[in-house]
Amino acid sequence: MTATVVFQHNTELPGLSVRGPSMPLRVQLGASVTLPCSVDTPIPLRELEVLWTREDSGSLVHLFLGGKIRTESQSPAYSGRAEFFTEEISKGNFSLLLRNVTTEDRGMYKCVIHTEQESSETNVTIDSERLVVTGADVPVFAYAGEDVILNCSVDTHVPLGELEVEWMKTNEEILVLLFMEGRYRPESQPERFRGRAEFFSEEIPKGNFSMKLRDIKTEDRGEFISGATTVFSKASNGGGGGGDVRLRACPSRHSQRDLKDCNSQHALRPVRPVPEDQQLPACTELGASVTLPCSVDTPIPLHELEVLWMRDSGSLVHLFLGRESRPESQSPAYSGRAEFFTEEISKGNFSLLLRNVTTEDKGMYKCVVHTEQESSEANVTIDTGK
Known part of the structure; x- marks a missing residue:
């Protein structure tokens, strides 16, 4: 993604000429850009006022007044992101550094310079490519x-x-x-x-x-x-x-021999079947917690391991990837409610604890275990009895 900075024609009043480059500038979104604004002859700071504003919204981007930079006057959208080059102001350089450019920064910016006798301005437009x-x-x-x-x-x-x-x-x-x-x-x-x-x-x-x-x-x-x-x-x-x-x-789901060979590589065994006493849908009281069992006989090195718990609807209930649980990947419906037994994962136990069960939790859950070479899975059904 890039943002294009296009410099418009300057508006000059007699005696005060504002300079800027003649060619457009480009910047990556998320990066920083310098919006140029300067004069040929330095201006005594006690006589100087510089305003950077958004032309389209009137927002105050930054202000130099009374010999000081006035950060307290900035629009919140630019607080901490837009700043002058402090040591350059006394030399007549009032350019602005804008950090972390976003698509919301698109639009026209105006640099207005005032002295006790005169004023002049220049416009800068930021246009982003989406x-x-x-x-x-x-x-x-x-x-x-x-x-x-x-x-x-x-x-x-x-x-x-x-x-x-x-x-x-x-x-x-x-x-x-x-x-x-x-x-x-x-x-x-x-x-x-x-x-x-x-x-x-x-x-x-x-x-x-x-x-x-x-x-x-x-x-x-x-x-x-x-x-x-x-x-x-x-x-x-x-x-x-x-x-x-x-x-x-x-290998093909139709070739049981090939599938067995696939599952036996690196000592991996298919996901252990759900115990007989849990093969029927687990009837769980609403508001209670339930453990959804999923494990393998032989522990798997964590750097090779990926475990996904998914609903029959396709929602991601939980994920273990890159040696750690990934709660940020969970469907919002399970955030803070579904979790692994962390210390058990290295032992081959990928069971899931689901807290505060609701009627919406009824249905089939799939535990899919992957390594670099193979995969296997098991299903668990929750029935709330309601």
Whole structure:
């Protein structure tokens, strides 16, 4: 994402000329930008007043008055973000440093300089280019031979001819799929993905750059990331969210022998079946707590482990990833109510404690356990009896 800073024509009064660059400036959203405003001849500070304001809203961005910088006068939106270069003011430089630029900073800024005899001003416009890439927020699961869709959407008004979207397999640094200069580029694909990975052509004008991957193979497991670039800006999502998608693949669900071999690698066993006395739906009193059992026979090294608890509706109840629980990933309905038994995870126990059960908690829950090589799962049903 970038923001463009365009300098407008200066308004000058006789005897006082305000300077600024003739070319536009660009800044990454979230970064800092300097809004120039200066005069050729230094002005005695006792005679000087400098106001930076938003032209569109009238908000006071910053003020120099009475020989002092007046931070207390700033609009709250700019407090701590907009500042003068203090040592430069006496030299006639009244430029403003604006930190952490956001889309809300779009608009015209006015630098007005007053002395006892005269005044002059200059305008600066910040215009941002909006490009947001979103994708799946939970891993995608598939068996060998199946097809899978990895989601990616681009929210932007940029013409397709100026947009570039790519899908990469990050753990192997392979370019899987590319859209550039207004069209899909199959010639850029490696042989292993040619004819298997493709866009939904009719959806592209709507900003949908999801990828369909056909005939999943076990070697496809790993992390795929979608990124988008324009002539003016760039955005790509990672860190487990946005356009960052983890694909889990195991041999065909129809081959029990292959599935057994998959589950036996690295001493991993399938998720232990729910004990017989808990195989029926657990009747739990409303407002009480219940433990949803899920465990494996052999402990799994934490650096290889990923555990997801999900509802039949697809909601994420809880997640263990990267050696730690991820409460920030939980569906709001389970935040603060569903938790792992932390000290038990290293022993292969991934059971979940659900507090303050409500009628909305009725239904099936799935515990999915993954390592770098394989996966297994178990289901648990809650019945509140109401």
